[in-house]
Amino acid sequence: IDMDALKRQAAARALEEVESGMRLGLGTGSTAKHFVDLLGEKVRAGVKIVGVPTSEATRAQAEACGVPLTTLDEIDRLDITIDGADEINPALDLIKGGGGALLREKIVASASARMIVIADDSKWVERLGRFPLPIEVIPFGLAATQRAMGEAFAKAGVSGQMLLRKSADGHVFVTDGGHWIIDVRLGEIEDPPRLAGLLSAIPGVVEHGLFIGLGSTAILAGAQGIRVIQR
């Protein structure tokens, strides 16, 4: 099965939800990339939309595709954010951040009336946590922050090795927001909302990749076709 073809199929199905006049959040990652690509074709065909990109990478791609852009300073509400995910559970809670864009992605998704998650069906899981959870942290006081994270994991009944994300060139990965990312493979997270709350309470944690209650629709493309799941 060509995974990239599945991603494109999910993106194409999401495009059917887009109408002229809409204000869209534009996600980040290889699946969202297909969406922005296909959206550019719709814009050239005359569909009137504006988009807020969730990363500098998506901004560059959207500009190249001719998608009109705006910001969440010009407008304070979006109609739909279309974005990928690393894991999706039956409650449509997500792990995101594999691409390092989780902070702007969560800000944009939170400012949207709807969030459509597009993915190949390998992302669909019963329980979140096999994929390492990305946690965006401030470099200052990192050891103290990691200690607090360890305590939060213990309270939530999970544990895992914390890895500071590195770029391909071996340097510490730096997000669009100038922060670092710690990835932790926690295994099965029994209570994602509880862990999300515990992590959000840590001062040195800027944001984390648990997206709770934000996904309204999941569009999953698999060998048997496309499944649309509403929350």
Ligand code: DER
């Ligand atoms: O980093 C992110 O949040 C991306 O959306 C990621 O979760 C999905 O990326 P993919 O579409 O390349 O699998």
